[in-house]
Amino acid sequence: MLADELRTNGTANPRNDVTAESLQRLAAEQKTRKKWLLIQPKSQTSMMVDSGSVSMPLNLIMVATLASTLFDVTFIDERTGDEVPENFSGYDVVAITSRTLNASKAYKIGDRALAQNKIVLLGGVHPTMLHDEATQHCTSVVYGEIESVWNELAHDILRGTMKSLYRAQELRSMTAMQRPDFSFALNSKNAKRYSALIPILATKGCPVGCNFCTTPTVYGKSYRYREIDLVLDEMRYHQQRLGKKKVNFSFMDDNISFRPAYFTELLEEMAKLGVHWNANISMNFLHKPEVAEVAGRSGCDLMSIGFESLNPDILKTINKGANRLQNYSTVVGNLHNNGIAIQGYFMFGFDDDTDKSFQATYDFIMQNRIEFPVFSLVTPFPGTPYYEEMKPRLRHFDWDKYDTYHYMFEPRKISGERLLENFVKLQREVYKGRAIMQRMQGKPLNWVWFVNFMMNRFTRKLKPEFYL
16 A cells, blocks of 8 residues: 555544554454564764764664564664665565754655655654654654554554544653663664663653743653652663663653652662763752752762853843853852762854853853863754744754754854854863863763863864854
């Protein structure tokens, strides 16, 4: 049956009659199990996005775990060197995940699979945010998380009656979330390219709603979380699998500390396990010394914090209410006092940026000895309020360059040429050998040192035209 013929109008509606048991019966009625090909495309950006070791793609692993209950699943991660086949004759379903920076690559794969009469699924951030565009390159778009539409989607695949869009009316509780089966990634021939950090998820969603963020659309504004015992059980599983206590985890949550009671209880229990971990975290509660203390005691090695800007007008513009400039140094001090390194994110290219923005950021980083500063250019991502606001001023819509490292629009208070000159200069200055020694002196000799010296080599080669 042709992929075009599989489509019906409309979106998936919750069906109470579709249960896990009815799906198993329906799958058993098939002459042969349908075969899925899951694809993590490599980005085509010119910057170091998919270079070196890469993190295991937790979302795609979760899709594989879910799909394998009914279908045969093959897992391909193009970032590690896996090759996407030209011929899809061995598969019934080709499912591709996509962010904006690899959307054009995902679309090409989708077009090729459609031409070979396969059921093509597109999911991930970009197809969710621009589902009308993505629909042109697939049989069906999976809007947001697949768990919340799985029963309807699996039923329609088994019956061969696909809809163009699968969008849940309500999101599922995380209690029902299966433990991800990492064997799909770990058994691949290029598994050695994966980072040793094990991705894990405790919460989903973010009620804050920064105007440049895609999270509320993809995972909802409601804040969902797994029972603490389930998170701990997953950690113990990996300890047993690896035969050691000191396992390194990386939380994939967008805002793990939003409910401080949940967060601190989780950390108190993790402290008993002997694991190490890092996470992205909001600044909401980090000015309180007790939060940093329990984080350090529970094995936190590094916190990734979006400082974004040292300009209060910019923080107000982007609705970054949790960021209070008067708390910045306090937050840094609390973490450092408990042996926690900081990966600090800083963005440039806002309308209120000037030459002074770069000097203020440099001074803050050096005075507070931020271990791993990360710099990006403001990128209005499709589907966000900020994108709609800035759309008339955007220089292009080349998704390959929507990687936070390309110049997207000219700010009102600084020329584009001057912006990029300052952007390159700041990175070079922060990652000079002398600056690295000043920031890192007396700190544990670990992978953060290595990253700094890699960045030293990288930033020396930078030129403003790289960002055009």
